[in-house]
Amino acid sequence: MSQMENILQVREEYRLQQWRQIVQQCRESGLSNRDFCRQNGITEKTYYYWLRKLRMAAADKDSPRIVELERKDSGEDMIHIRFRNAEMTLPAGTDADAITAILRSLQKL
Known part of the structure; x- marks a missing residue:
């Protein structure tokens, strides 16, 4: 694996971890996804994009x-x-x- 690929992989894992925390905060907030996104300056499209990526990563891990x-x-x-x-x-x-x-x-x- 090249150094650039390694950097990209670390970056992706870091972003996945950030979004795991955001999704957890949304679930714990008691708000709808839409309201949580509005209050936190996140577009719903971005939220659902990362939610899908998290689910795919979990599915790969649990294959x-x-x-x-x-x-x-x-x-x-x-x-x-x-x-x-x-x-x-x-x-x-x-x-x-x-x-x-x-x-x-x-x-x-």
Whole structure:
């Protein structure tokens, strides 16, 4: 990574941290997003731009990872999936595309 790329990455992380604080202040203020922005001289467009960037950064950080699962013999072959705060059990014959679609849906939550 070049020095310029490193500087840009640090700058971006600093700005994300600033906006995390601003979004937190907005939530704690009890005001609507619109009123908070007006009182703090922030355009709504800018606020929502950074809110979207924060959500995307969080989604990248929490992206699903493949982990090895231990098999428990329950007499019936089942697939057990745990993702964030959700758990599900599916028949072992469940189509891989269906499982992928389920995981993608959970990721959007």
